[in-house]
Amino acid sequence: MMRRAFTLIEIIITVAITGILSVGMFKAFEAITLRSEKAKILSVLSIDSQTALDQISILLYNRAPISVVGFNETDLRPYSPLSETVDKKIIEWYGLASESYLANNYSGFVDMNASSKPTLSSPNTDLAAVLATEQDKWGGSFALSDMVLIFSGSFDEGIRNDYNITASAVNTITLSGTLPDVIYEKYNLVDSAYAVTRKEDVSSCAKTSAYNNDTLLLFYNYRPWKNQSFCDGNVSVLATNVNAFRAQTINGTIRLAIDTNRTVRGGNPVRLSKQKVVF
Template identity: 30%
Template sequence: MKISRSAFTMVELVMVIVIFGIIAMISADIFVKIYDSYILTRSMNNLQSKTELALDQIARRLQYRIKDSTIARKEVDGTDYLFLADADDSYHILEWIGYANEAYKGKWDGTKNTPGWSGFIDLDNANTDKSGVSSPGSRFDFANSIINSLSKNSVSLDGSADHTAIVMDGHVGDYNVSSYGWYPWHDNNYALRVKCHGGACSGSGLMQLDFIDTNSSKEIYEHYKLAWSAYAIAPECPTGVTDDCNLTLYYNYRPWERQRCDQDANHTLLVEHVTTFKFNQMGDSIRLKICIGENIYDKNISFCKEKVVF
């Protein structure tokens, strides 16, 4: 009995091997492209998260700015600055005075939440003159403890450390942004240094503030804001590099005390590898733009985002 067996010929085997090789090459190329796409997508999502986080941190602080105090500088240690609305793209550093929002919210006094400072001045009160102001509804002992904690004991309303300042809402006559005390120091007629009445944040000092400068005349209005710190956002770049910088936040310094961000402030890194940091003012609104970059497979990718702060 003869048994016949079928088998692949050499040609058929070669063809099968060739086909499998082609499929393997195509599959490998597909897998490489899928992996590259995954890496790129992950990097873009990471850049997006970093950009949004940095913008949110800046916007939250700018939200509580004293709007007329905002300036732009060319260098962090330089003397060249302008009111933000007058600055162009050659000004890279954003700087402003913030009002004490946490102290404004105050504390629980046992029956209700009471603001640390009310923002109102009693213009008819006999204690409101060039030596001080009366601010009904305030609890400056609350404001003092909150500001003292936030400033790491460097600011106090009792006069034992750096002074807080009050800024009146509404200027008359010629407006001059340098009057907030910015370096190079001119004057601080808009940021008036104060302490609790008699240096004690109790008794009459709960609702009265004394001006440190009691001699000069002052423009006093019904509304004010209490401030304990200025802030600055500055890109810090290697020498000769403009498109790969670290964005740094400076805080806890006081222009009205002749302090400057590059010498007297605390600072913290906001985000690395910033390729673009731009800002401009439109009316009372500030428009911010940040781009962050990353190198993937010898290719530079970046993500940009803009935000408007009112």
């Protein structure tokens, strides 16, 4: 008995069903691919934003007391302390020079009984050794005049005045220029300021022209006490695809927040926000 051939209607129905199944499978495969791509991008954004927050928090941990300020590109010094309510685009602080010193080169304390302005008695402090370390850190042209001394005051609540220092004998620090009215027992040596902001918020700085607007930048190796701005220093990239960066003080801590955003195939955005508290 001969096998009956397929009719035209059966062929059409078969092709239609196959087409429908193919479209469904393609949509399912596309959805799986898109989810996989989003998961990969989300992972990258998470790692990048966390790394940036960690880097900022490490530098902030080694900050001079009450030196953190917030400002916008058009603001003029002196800048106001970082606030909980006022939104500023740029965060800046003074970095402690002691982060790179050996313990026997820098004590951070003044012998009040043995001190008399402009000379401070600071046992276990050797400015020649300090300068050698600074030159290894910043370059051979670094001088003591590039540093300033800031008194911490009581309980690190500090006096935000920058005092110049000059070379002196071992265990002493000589202040120059305007002298303080009051000497405190604890002090910090500061060798650089740091600033963090997005490129979009410092568009007038020529050093940032090579970066996209959503790049989060770190400025360093500049000295406001020498009338330098953040654009006079070095710049490096902390993170890309950053559509917002915020910093505010809450209950004596600094809260950092980074919002990242990246578009995947088809125009679908992937967004991620991360926060970190610095004490």
